[in-house]
Amino acid sequence: MFEMTENRIARLYNYACHEDEAELCGLELRVLFGEKPEAGVVAQYRQNENDSDRPAISVSRSPFLKRRMDAAFRSATLEGLAGPLGGWDLQGQTFKVYYTVGDERHSYEEKRAIERQAGGYLLGKADMHAPMLKFGVAKYRGEWLFGPCEDNDGTWLSHQAKPQNYSTALPVRAARALVNIAIGPSPHDRTFIDPCCGMGTVLIEALSMGVRAEGIEINPLAARGARVNLEHFGYSGNAVVKGDMTEVSKQYDAAVLDMPYNLCSVLPSEEQYAMLMSLRRMAARAVVVTTEDIQLRLMETGFVSSIARC
Template identity: 35%
Template sequence: MNNKQQKVTYIYTYVHHKNEHDLCRMEMRSFFGFDTALNFLISDIKVDPSRSPFIEERLEVMFEADSVSDMKILIQDIKVSASTYKVYCFNRMDLGETKKIPHPERRQVERELGLVIDGEPDLDSPEVVFGLVLLNNRWYFGNYTKSNSVWHEHLHKPNSYSTALNTRVARAISNIAVPHVDGIRAIDPCCGIGTVVVEALSMGIDLIGRDINPTVCQGARENIAYFNLKGEITNGPISEVSEHYDVCIIDLPYNLYTHITREEQFDIIKQARRIADKCVIVTIETIDDLVEDVGFKIMDRCITKKHLFVREILLCE
């Protein structure tokens, strides 16, 4: 046994729909600086799993070992700060090359390790959950955090329309734009009914919403208030924005549903370049030439689909 063989800080597991594959990977790259085709990711960067619509859980690794017997020796001196705890093995699905561990075997391993820890076990309502996972013939043990699907609560808002981004996509876009929130100021100057604004505010992102349509602005304000969030929605065109922001998120108006011209699209992108250092643009058309003409460089991109409706997401700097 060599507990120092591999330096691991956090292990994340992922689940996503087939049509969200590229979006999930783009969000990974924003959070961690790389992506993986596997359904788990190992990084020394700490991310709240509830931020992502794709992360299922996070293990903050305390110990690693080649066998359960070795792990029992390592964890026997753990001091549980809370009054109750439980051990949870989350190999309930295949993780990369590691096959799912059957339920009875997982429960057996949980009992074995749980009995070693000095504390009061509680399988129903523990104050602390320790996680255990087997990956590539090596066991990892540590503090376990389950994702809370906050975005799911935002599906039912007072105001919505069919062409708006769904909450999962809006949440991922917010993360791509602002993966780490400290000190970052953001704006969504074409916010519509505020789907992106709601997701961003719920994650603690400092984002202001704005729209040229006063009726739509009021709908966005009602949506924010409905979820007890605090945020600002201003009314007016992007050309009247005078402050500078770290990042701008634009769900570009579509020719399919509005009368916006390509020249007007160009002007929106040009104004975004003026007011922000970085921009995430959502479009249903190829706009690479417009983006480059205003001086932005496309740093990353992906496609996301909603039935037959295809959107392209561009990260520009």
Template identity: 35%
Template structure:
């Protein structure tokens, strides 16, 4: 049987486009709703929008069929409990009332040849009904890791939120193993912290000494060894797989059009793939740097908008 995973997502209204862009980079397609099925295995704590992953063990066209197959489930000495995901909190449709959920969980518990433990089970089995099919699998819940990074020793009013930064790192490098990644305009290190918290090796640099010092302080505060250099992107060496360029500061710093072009052109020089975050439309500058925009999204915060562009 081919391994299959069910994912559940949640997002704020203004985050919809960014959540779909992240979804496309992970899975090569997106769904309009909040449930996605895929053969690709992604750790749900990586994404600020992914609530859970169900590692499917059994499925049935009817509940009775699922119960019959559950009798063959081998858990060994592990204890278990069952959690039905078709409820208002987990938001998988159709929502079932508590009486029906409890009855389903009870019947499955009787069918499984293992010891139930509602307090401290070795494994949590998730029951989900999606598109008319009944699924049972190991439940892996996501953790909101980025919330721990919101309060930094060094703050910068125009920096990306930790939630947005985490999504942008995933968009830049959904499968980062073996990749060489740089944030050459790293500011106080919001992107660096999120990347490192996911175990992603990343280098940083910035031409502003003050913010480089701030990024080093922030990284050490969260237990990460900073790899951040002082200097403009023009001095960065070539040979990176991915560069993440956050340019929101243009609203607050009188940066010239020529410098904007230089940043994008040098990003193209040093990296094969460039993810650009900008509050201005920069399509012409991107094309002038011989980059092609492969995908994009608009991230909204009230009236404030950022464009997120994947370029190669």
């Protein structure tokens, strides 16, 4: 009735988003996990014995992910978890069990009963307020899954309170998702550029994920404001350089280019083309944020485009 999860589900991720962010959320999750997510849950499967080809995604990377649960044990029935959990040595650490969303919905009363039942199989002391260990239990694809869980710590929300800001700056949630779309599942071996970084909204999100990121800004006042913002959150202001993106010769793995200029002024077509050509030269993969349809222009510069309207 019980066996360790091998070549099956490795992890479950719960996510949530406002309907206005549904397309952005869906695109981000498809990039991070390589498949279209189900309603409220994304599953990662073990592809081989050590699961080396499917690295775990930090739940706090995304503004939409809420919880990650590693599927350490599985059973066809909830009662089938009793044996293995009862033999699990928690080494005196306190614990709490959290009902985790799968593909089967339960009422509030059922969720609490499931938590109590699964927690009752563990030999140790439960702590509802400050547990040393957190476990999740979920019903998914006809099986009960149990294992360590982690919730999004939300530390990135503090980036909403930047000392310097633009009224037209991207929201932090959108900026964080755009960085994930640009760099993909593995951030630590990627180089990143924000070639029109403004006050550093996107750049701060990239740096907070451990990405080797830099920003360029042609406006000296904005560049100064970006440095103030970076230093406010503990990052080096040297990550921002005053300059023109069309003069950059360095190459990067990924980029995010925010082009909201037509909100306040008209960007001449030739300048837009020059910026996109420079972007194509400096980054093999890029996310372009714009208020107009520039798909043909992107194709002219050599990009193979994928569009999400958000």
